[in-house]
Amino acid sequence: MPVPLELRRRLAPLVLPVRVRIRSGPNEGCWWSLASGRYLKGNIEQARMRLLEHLLHEGDACWDVGAHHGYVALHASRCVGSTGTVHAFEPSPYNLIYLRKHLDWNARDNVHLMPLAVSAEDGTARLEESGSSRAFTLAASGVEVETASVPSLLGARELPSPDVLKVDVEGAEADVVEAAAHHLGSACVALVAIHSMANYTRVTAAFREAGFTVHDSAGTRRLREVETREWGEDPDVLAVGPDAEEPGREILEILDQL
Secondary structure: OOOOHHHHHHHHHHHOOOEEEOOOOOOOOOEEEHHHHHHOOOOOOHHHHHHHHHHOOOOOEEEEEOOOOOHHHHHHHHHHOOOOEEEEEOOOHHHHHHHHHHHHHOOOOOEEEEOOEEEOOOEEEEEEEOOOOOOEEEEOOOEEEEEEEHHHHHOOOOOOOOOEEEEOOOOOHHHHHHHHHHHOOOOOEEEEEOOEHHHHHHHHHHHHHOOOEEEEOHHHHHHHOOOOOEOOOOOEEEEEOOOOOOOOHHHHHHHOOO
């Protein structure tokens, strides 16, 4: 039975500083907080992690939008190597406690923490939690967080344009993609977690208008046939820029496992 978020928060200060090594998987050997224990076996989201390993290359710039506790960011850090960069975007103050710990413990100098939400404009927004450490969404109430637009991230903040964009923002993916798609490089590849049919429609339309080719995962194809607004799952779509290499057989096979 999952432990309620409020109880985990009360217990977290006791076990947050306790670090143990992830036992297997792409982040095997990395230090991780015992308070975020579901990742310690190393078997979380295995297909998604293998897909990212195929998409990322030495020297790439990766944007991890919705970095949570840093599991993907640590893996991406290894994939892009010392000549690449990972920008980990996470607005939740609660998740940032874990993310900072994990990046610090593992000395990932090529990962740059961005404590903000990617949005249509610069400013602030309210972030509301709903049931788990992953379920934080922009809302009318909640804690105030900083927001930044993609043009300002690429311009005033001088971030490198991402070669690979990963988005998992608990239902806000359509807002992020609509704000970002036309500002991404033509060789960019994006992996986006989708949480509803409405978001699927908006995300795929925004990418196609920007010249991207969209590939559905098996989970996305299955849920598109379900007549419900909210999917209760977060299958992926892969969007490939007009000048990016089209996905090969191995990538398409992994998409069929997602």
